[in-house]
Amino acid sequence: MDFGLSADQLLFQQTLRRFLAEQCPMTRVRAIMETETAHDLALWQGLCGLGVPGLIVPAEHGGGGLELLDLALAAEELGYACTPGPFLGHALATICVIEGASEEQRGHWLPTMAEGTSIGTVAWGEAGSQWNPEHWATFYEGGTLSGEKLFVPFANVADVLLVGARNAEGSVRLYRVEREAPGITITPLAVVDMTRKVQHVRFERTPATPLEGPPSGLQRAIDAGCILVAADAFGGSRRCLEMAVSYAKTREQFGQVIGAFQAVKHQLANMACELEPALSLWWYAAHAYDHIRDQCERHAAMVKAHLTDLYDRMTRDATELHGGIGFTWEFDLHLWFRRAIFDRGFLGDAHYHRERAARLAGW
Amino acid sequence: MDFGLSADQLLFQQTLRRFLAEQCPMTRVRAIMETETAHDLALWQGLCGLGVPGLIVPAEHGGGGLELLDLALAAEELGYACTPGPFLGHALATICVIEGASEEQRGHWLPTMAEGTSIGTVAWGEAGSQWNPEHWATFYEGGTLSGEKLFVPFANVADVLLVGARNAEGSVRLYRVEREAPGITITPLAVVDMTRKVQHVRFERTPATPLEGPPSGLQRAIDAGCILVAADAFGGSRRCLEMAVSYAKTREQFGQVIGAFQAVKHQLANMACELEPALSLWWYAAHAYDHIRDQCERHAAMVKAHLTDLYDRMTRDATELHGGIGFTWEFDLHLWFRRAIFDRGFLGDAHYHRERAARLAGW
Amino acid sequence: MDLRFRPEYEAFRQEVRAFLTQHWTDEDRASAPPVNPRGMSLGTAIRNDERATRFRLAAIERGYLYRHVPRRYGGSEQPFDPLKLAIIQDEFRKAEAPGELIGQGPSMLVPTLLEHGTEEQKQRFIRDTLLGKIQWCQGYSEPGAGSDLASLRTRADLDGDFFVVNGHKIWTSNADTADWMFALVRTDPDKPKHEGISYLLIDMKSPGITVRPLRQMTGEADFNEVFLDNVRVPVTNLVGKRGQGWTVSRSTLKHERNLIGSALLSERVLDGVRFLAQALELRGRPAIQDPVLRARLVELETKVLASRYHGYRLLTLQARGEDPGIAGLVTKLYGTTLGYDVARLAMDVLSDRGLLAPGETTAPAMGMFLTAYMWSLGILIAGGTANIQRNVIAERGLGLPRDPRAQRDTGQNPKEG
Amino acid sequence: MDLRFRPEYEAFRQEVRAFLTQHWTDEDRASAPPVNPRGMSLGTAIRNDERATRFRLAAIERGYLYRHVPRRYGGSEQPFDPLKLAIIQDEFRKAEAPGELIGQGPSMLVPTLLEHGTEEQKQRFIRDTLLGKIQWCQGYSEPGAGSDLASLRTRADLDGDFFVVNGHKIWTSNADTADWMFALVRTDPDKPKHEGISYLLIDMKSPGITVRPLRQMTGEADFNEVFLDNVRVPVTNLVGKRGQGWTVSRSTLKHERNLIGSALLSERVLDGVRFLAQALELRGRPAIQDPVLRARLVELETKVLASRYHGYRLLTLQARGEDPGIAGLVTKLYGTTLGYDVARLAMDVLSDRGLLAPGETTAPAMGMFLTAYMWSLGILIAGGTANIQRNVIAERGLGLPRDPRAQRDTGQNPKEG
DSSP states (O other): OOSSOOHHHHHHHHHHHHHHHHHSOHHHHHHHHTSSSOOOHHHHHHHHHTTGGGTTSOGGGTSOOOOHHHHHHHHHHHHHHTOOSSHHHHHHHHHHHHHHSOHHHHHHHHHHHHHTSSOEEEEOOBTTTBOOGGGOOOEEETTEEEEEEEEEETTTTOSEEEEEEEOTTSOEEEEEEETTSTTEEEEEOOBSOTTSOEEEEEEEEEEOEEOOSOTTHHHHHHHHHHHHHHHHHHHHHHHHHHHHHHHHHHOEETTEEGGGSHHHHHHHHHHHHHHHHHHHHHHHHHHHHHHOHHHHHHHHHHHHHHHHHHHHHHHHHHHHHHGGGGGBSSSTHHHHHHHHHHHHHTTOOHHHHHHHHHHHTTO | OOSSOOHHHHHHHHHHHHHHHHHSOHHHHHHHHTSSSOOOHHHHHHHHHTTGGGTTSOGGGTSOOOOHHHHHHHHHHHHHHTOOSSHHHHHHHHHHHHHHSOHHHHHHHHHHHHHTSSOEEEEOOBTTTBOOGGGOOOEEETTEEEEEEEEEETTTTOSEEEEEEEOTTSOEEEEEEETTSTTEEEEEOOBSOTTSOEEEEEEEEEEOEEOOSOTTHHHHHHHHHHHHHHHHHHHHHHHHHHHHHHHHHHOEETTEEGGGSHHHHHHHHHHHHHHHHHHHHHHHHHHHHHHOHHHHHHHHHHHHHHHHHHHHHHHHHHHHHHGGGGGBSSSTHHHHHHHHHHHHHTTOOHHHHHHHHHHHTTO | OOOOOOHHHHHHHHHHHHHHHHHSOHHHHHTOOOOOTTTTSTTOOSOOSHHHHHHHHHHHHTTOSOTTSOGGGTSOOOOOOHHHHHHHHHHHHHTTOOOOOOSHIIIIIHHHHHHHOOHHHHHHHHHHHHTTSSOEEEEOOBTTBSSOGGGOOOEEEEETTEEEEEEEEOSOTTTTTOSEEEEEEESOTTSOGGGGEEEEEEETTSTTEEEEEEOBTTSSOOEEEEEEEEEEEEGGGEESSTTOHHHHHHGGGGSHHHHHHHHHHHHHHHHHHHHHHHHSEETTEEGGGSHHHHHHHHHHHHHHHHHHHHHHHHHHHHHTTOOOTHHHHSHHHHHHHHHHHHHHHHHHHHGGGGGBOTTOTTSGGGGHHHHHHHHHHHHHHHTSOHHHHHHHIIIIITOOOOOTTOOHHHHOOOOOO | OOOOOOHHHHHHHHHHHHHHHHHSOHHHHHTOOOOOTTTTSTTOOSOOSHHHHHHHHHHHHTTOSOTTSOGGGTSOOOOOOHHHHHHHHHHHHHTTOOOOOOSHIIIIIHHHHHHHOOHHHHHHHHHHHHTTSSOEEEEOOOTTOSSOGGGOOOEEEEETTEEEEEEEEOSOTTTTTOSEEEEEEESOTTSOGGGGEEEEEEETTSTTEEEEEEOBTTSSOOEEEEEEEEEEEEGGGEESSTTOHHHHHHGGGGSHHHHHHHHHHHHHHHHHHHHHHHHSEETTEEGGGSHHHHHHHHHHHHHHHHHHHHHHHHHHHHHTTOOOTHHHHSHHHHHHHHHHHHHHHHHHHHGGGGGBOTTOTTSGGGGHHHHHHHHHHHHHHHTSOHHHHHHHIIIIITOOOOOTTOOHHHHOOOOOO
């Protein structure tokens, strides 16, 4: 009966943090992000070894059988460590299957996704910043998908894509497409966040399998996406604050460490003051995903907006506080600055989610 | 060929400031605002002696023949000094006549308005925060006005009201009504700004005289109103900053003046940084009113929004900076805090004017 | 983590609802005493009439109020359960039923007595304080010693079994109606800074006390100045050890009321703002349809929720016996700035109607949002200025160097309520 | 005040337009050299190809550019007239014609030479600098001496008619392409703080200079480190008196380019953001129809205009020989934070498309707004940090006590351009 992490969760968090610190320090992050895919098999297998890709997959399908909060804790650590790779899209793809597929489909698809040998991603957003399924134009007809999806994370690395599209009845549903299927064109893009590349994907009569579970699966996956992005944003924000505090304690100017100047102290205090309560916010949303379902969608919208706004300010303030060195390529801070831009844009911007939260409240 | 005040303007500014410091110190302000009307005849006559009410009235009608900038400089000083009384409404009423009346009407009405023996005010806003003439419901028919106007400054003190109303053709025009005319009901209100009281005014078949000059007169008067309010807001903001700086230089805490703390210094620096460029902004708008007419309406909308937002922040920050004493009734700061609320609400809020500026740009 | 509304909690919620239906009737609700113009002042927002007291007694009996206070002192002594607490608060709020009193007595004195009081002090004061039968005022602030308590000057000199108190307190809300004052006084003037300060309970009926009203910017006089002239206070009214007053006064911070209090207050004001935005027309449509106001409303609701959940987190840390660290230090700054932002939003929703003063009958909500707005600023100032909060967060929370000039430990002006 | 567009000004505007029609044709406009990935770097945003030079010469001839510079040094030597200046800037901007170059040479070195240079230095450098024929880089910053120039370590020791320079400069934009560097060096190491600093012009082809690129967060290397190893500089290249380098370097601030420069830059970026908002679809309608973005666009345009008119005001004060006081001290902080806000708004207008990096062909404006966004942050940092600006405003502008620990006079790191 409490609002805190369990001993298991704390242990998992520590384990993952240590793993990333050792296996994916910033030198490694930079090496991986400079590759064409920004995906490193060894790192991915390491994460698979810790069970990360399957954390939320039911135990009977080979996963950890845990909750979204556990997955979000992983997202937080990956955000903290600036980890490159397809975690986010894969996690959302597994959730699409868990929430939107039939029992038979789950049995077929989940085991390889849980062990991470089949990498998934989601193809949702469309042109004009359309992240609202009601406005998606991609359609499913005669067993195939046609349309264009923008900002698909790691489409070139994924084995399967979980696509949101309109069926003949006009309802938006999830479809599973194999990356090697005919009629898929993946356009590589130059993107800001080098640790999480995205591509545009065009479908032209691409064979696709409809998910046969509850239609609510798509919204569940979107909610989960909002929460995971928020957790990533929190992890990154926390790291930025830590870096700024540590810099303020060591960098000297005018004969003293800059952290002794009240102006710097107060800027850091303001950052901490915004950060701390935000933790409880996404914890609650993640908890609600499994336990207070009627509050989940609205909380997910709110945390996406709030945490990504926060991330933006934290990366900006931390950069400013570092002065010249914060503006260099060699200093790592801008890698989080770039991740913040991903988190803001992916799944739709803060304003979209706030408006959604207003509508969900019936205003 | 320059962007600064003329020697005459600087002299006028000094004269007015000295007059107000001597004739209307804060003890006097408080005494006047505690009266039922917040209007003091001696003070008003003093201002009349300086030519304030007629500054902008053409010389041939007994006024100063000056420009809106000169009038705005007066508004700034009155705002700085927290002067109670009907200046603003009166100024707008004279401008209604100057810009909206026929030559003959001007000849009849302006001389007494210029000398301040006939006090005017404007009755514009309507229920639901409707400051947009297009949506006014008050109408003129058969020589009389009917409808309800909210937030009429000093309606109980004014001799004449310049009312915006719809005529039989559906166009909104200005009408002149005498306060003693039949069918007028003035409802006294408890208002926040005790130095500038407002009333609600209801017209029920009240005899009214249509202004027979250009229909553009109303918009000109609204533009002038926006600029005068901005100038008032600037004067008040400047005063708040001065008070905060002076307090920071004298009040000691932890063994030194609080202005020696970097946090306080930076808060004051931020205030000054916002304040200084805002001066040039309303100067320009006031100048544009007479000399760059095609830029005036949009600039007026922008300065109203910008300066009143600024005033709000300045009064808030100054109050916070003063600590406990800033929260007392006896300390004068809250009188500007209250004026800021007037300036924000009167003529419509900042958001309304920004939206208007966007539309005027054709966006 | 376990907040789930499992069946037993749903059952609990039903139980609370049933209790409310039975004990707080429409008639009770409608019987609200006439609006008190001072109703918005710190901590007096909650009804305290006879019906409310009767209701509170029943609610305590059922374990719904003052759950952290032992039954022998008038509380309901319930196991720590943030979820039940949330359910109770939710349902009480929906039913507009009287909740725990949040004046300075219940919020500040009671936790202090629970931790530092003698058994006699606890028996004598706690129960009556929780029911509002004893009203307290707080005697911390002095002129010229706003955030800087090290410069406290009110003296209490020992004279046999009595302290003789002389001095001048300021910003003492409710001093005119309070029965007792809990005060910080200097018992050992020669000792440096905080060491000479003690925590004393002073009967306001004692000879030598003069109370003078102090008007705040709202125009009302919700505060007072209190002059103490040779006031004799029995040594048995000392709480904690002599010279430990500073530590004693800070024990409040560890208690749950304070942790949740500010979030609750902002929640209530935000409820009001949302209602206002739905009811009020702004340029031809309900204000809540305005996209800018709407977005700000969601943003502030998000922060209010963050504040609430942050409270849960702190409570949990406390229950586990863990040091909340920086998480515990940010609460006040977050809450007070949020409170200001929420009240500020009300002013924007009002638009020109913000010009109508409290008491104006034609004003939305009788103009009370202006009072809330000014108070939100006052609270920002009262709780130790925001700058001092930032010093505390930076130094104690983030480990940045202390400013040798500012004694910001003393800066936590505990004035609030 | 006299800004009115009286007939002679309308005539002047027509004259400028006619000039532009004749001298800056559609073909000229279309002939823009291929986008330079470094095109957004400080001060190189303006075209500098042959057509542009030809055009600039004609514009100088007509009195449209470099109006404050005497004709004998390559300027157009026009009487001070902010209104004409505004008209020229307006019309040039509308015609997308090359304006005054705003690199470090024209913006920083030229004003300095005009005030402190010898006749020989003026003749030799100003004209070619104004046309971009001599490219300059600025040698102020050093590792570990960001805002704190008092700790400058690069030495210049006198050896006959030469200074021998040894040291390490950083954040030197365009050092790889620049012909010359103007630098601050320590000529009298024993003198305290600023007194030992001199202002020196250093030929970048001198033996002993090594330039190493420094990549900034955008991924490009627009800056360099410059290592000076026994570089010999003739004493005739000293600007102003020996030991006066700090004062000499600050003369820039008094000149009009700097006063208007930042407003102009923000204006241009804002133009771009507005265009973007009109062209870009956001959830089914042009982004500019979004009420929240729209309101922010107006708000920032208002501040950009304030910044422009503030520049007029400062110019007027200067022309009148009056001390601008605090008005002159706020310009930089206002301009740089505004620049950040404008670029930030672009990112919000882009929404998810902000994810597309510079150079991505499918991105709106080729992703250049990201670069602008990062640069706006870089500029905020480069111009002496905002905190140092605030110190200057508070102490010199508002007369608040100086912080004895921080030498913030030295803090006005003049790096910018």
